[in-house]
Amino acid sequence: MSGTTGPFERLQDVLADDMDAVNTLIQARMASEHAPRIPEVTAHLVEAGGKRLRPLLTLAAAQMCKYSGEDHVKLAATVEFIHTATLLHDDVVDESGQRRGRQTANLLWDNKSSILVGDYLFARSFQLMVEIGRLKVLDILANASAMIAEGEILQLTAAQNIATTEEVYLQVVRGKTAVLFAAACEVGGEVADAPQEQIDALHAYGDALGISFQIVDDLLDYGGASASLGKNTGDDFRERKLTMPIILAIAKAETMERAFWVRTIEKGKQEDGDLDHAMKLMAKYGTLEKTRLKALNWANTAKTALDPMPDSELKSLLKGMADFVVSRVV
């Protein structure tokens, strides 16, 4: 991680006032008069202090496009609500026990609350968008929501299937992360009535940044940075998820190696030592390094995507964010 003067911290500093307003709005809008269970469940996620990366992107994009109104705060809260809703549902789908180093809501409360509070937050995000009253913004976020759900379903059907291609993986990664990053950036430009060329640039930046971010995450699952992530090395292997490091290794596999992947990933018959063997096969074909280079490549694409934007401090900071995302594996 970077020090206190890294691009992420500087972005947080520059946008601190706006982000305070976003946090206040989030607190106000997740309250429910009739169902006190709701803030109980969501406060847990909010207090756990996510990076608030997505709302930060929306605020940065809007300010970079010289937006002077108040709606970017609502938009940023909208984006964070959508993100939190998908986290709540993911926790049930993944049957995961930890997120951000703490127990997930589905264990602390239960699956039912996770599902219904996720639905509630999604509906709340929808209400916020309607308040903003821009059909184009609603269009962008409606499409993003559909692609997120599609990506999750694709991930479910691709899991345990060793025929999963890099192309399918990329679709999954977009649904998991990049679609909302892209939408978060795009709506910031949209609310500022920026020229279409700039809105497209913001979309392309968010998309590439998100892909880079997710590839790094998937790489770290095999990289031993578990302590800071609250995630154990090899989780994806144990859950038989087809991510880049394994997909690249399967593509190169000889007959015996293929049998290993069929047994461990497709049939799920895993034994002691299998993770070590998987790591060895990935090392043999250098797939962790190849994955790292792909992440760096996408980070570079993100930076280049911003070229059409006028020069500004925020533009530099967003370019810096691309470096920050891959700094975890540099």
Add this chain to the structure above:
Amino acid sequence: MSGTTGPFERLQDVLADDMDAVNTLIQARMASEHAPRIPEVTAHLVEAGGKRLRPLLTLAAAQMCKYSGEDHVKLAATVEFIHTATLLHDDVVDESGQRRGRQTANLLWDNKSSILVGDYLFARSFQLMVEIGRLKVLDILANASAMIAEGEILQLTAAQNIATTEEVYLQVVRGKTAVLFAAACEVGGEVADAPQEQIDALHAYGDALGISFQIVDDLLDYGGASASLGKNTGDDFRERKLTMPIILAIAKAETMERAFWVRTIEKGKQEDGDLDHAMKLMAKYGTLEKTRLKALNWANTAKTALDPMPDSELKSLLKGMADFVVSRVV
């Protein structure tokens, strides 16, 4: 149930062309290029042939207000998608094994698909609304979505709590059923640019119809109509759900009876014969009959609500629908 010339069947006949268009649109919009699992899961629900009551209400309301465009078809599909999404999530939350007399999707496939496909359908409904491009319609359905989720969460927290009042029950019933009935009717008037007085009348009609519908459902849970419902008598008692028949009995309970409700509903320690005893207590205070009268009362409220609408065949048929809903317990 009514014969083939009942108000429900006549409403279906009058709106048959529009409903065909709705069904075609639903089929087209639930398809997903990348995730074939989606139509698999939804086709199951669609083929099971729900009553399509909610889209029927939207079409009827729009036609009654002399709408001549095409957007009412999209609106009706939107409403059915929202309904289907909540059914999918309910099945997971209720851990229920049957719906409409068939196994629910969460058993046939799994909980994960139910959650994610529900999310997908909700996003698809959102896209359809954006296509229609009316902020007022988006506002009505965003608010309805939030109230539905709140109602479900309220039901979760009210379950097993014998202090649940009739007022809380009514909020739960609105969230479960009446809110979407009301919105389905209201948006039909809205898309037709009907006068506000008529739009309000349609909302009030849908609200009362939905409440009546749900009270009847809850009554039938103790009424022995299980074969036609695919639901077994006493399910709500076994699941310790506080519905009207029990709430009214608890309100009258003497000390010993109160201890019975605490044991069976609050502590969940149920034994053989407990359902019979619960039925006897409900008979002692006539709570099934009182519940029935409340349902009839709401059906009457629904009919009266339509008074501001100009006379028409559809108006008569919608009034008839209120009678149809309670005909299951007359």
